[in-house]
Amino acid sequence: MGKIAATRLRDKMIVTEQGHEIGTLFDMVINEDTGELIALVVEPTTDVILDNxxxxxxxxxxxxxxxxxxxxxxxxxxxxxIPKKSERVGMFAKVPE
Known part of the structure; x- marks a missing residue:
């Protein structure tokens, strides 16, 4: 994947490979030590997403x-x-407070 400015990503729609909307990009989680992008924080478009x-x-x-x-x-x-609520693994094992 090539380089892209973070400001160009803000508010982009997140969709599955099948074309289903998940939501819009709200923020990103970055490892402060390595600069590695860990996760996208997405504002969901439907409550169905929140359930799963x-x-x-x-x-x-x-x-x-x-x-x-x-x-x-x-x-x-x-x-x-994308881990489901029933599959909490790695950094997703603990939901950030």
Whole structure:
């Protein structure tokens, strides 16, 4: 994936490879030590998303960067790589307070 300015990503729509909307990009989680992009923080478009995906205390969805497949007009993600509430793993094991 090429380089892109973070400001160009703000408010981009996040969609699955099948074209289903997840929400709009609200923020990003970055490792301060390495600069690695860890996750996208997404404002969901529907309550159905909230029922299935891991959220923070503000009901924003956490999408691991490893799920990102392409960034163009939309940010396209592989929904299979997004942990569900029942699959809390890694940094997603603890929901940020």
């Amino acid at each position: 995906m891991i959220t923070d205390k503000e009901n924003l969805v956490l999408v691991p960067f490893s799920a990102v497949r392409a960034v163009k007009d939309f940010i396209i993600v592989d929904v299979r790589r």
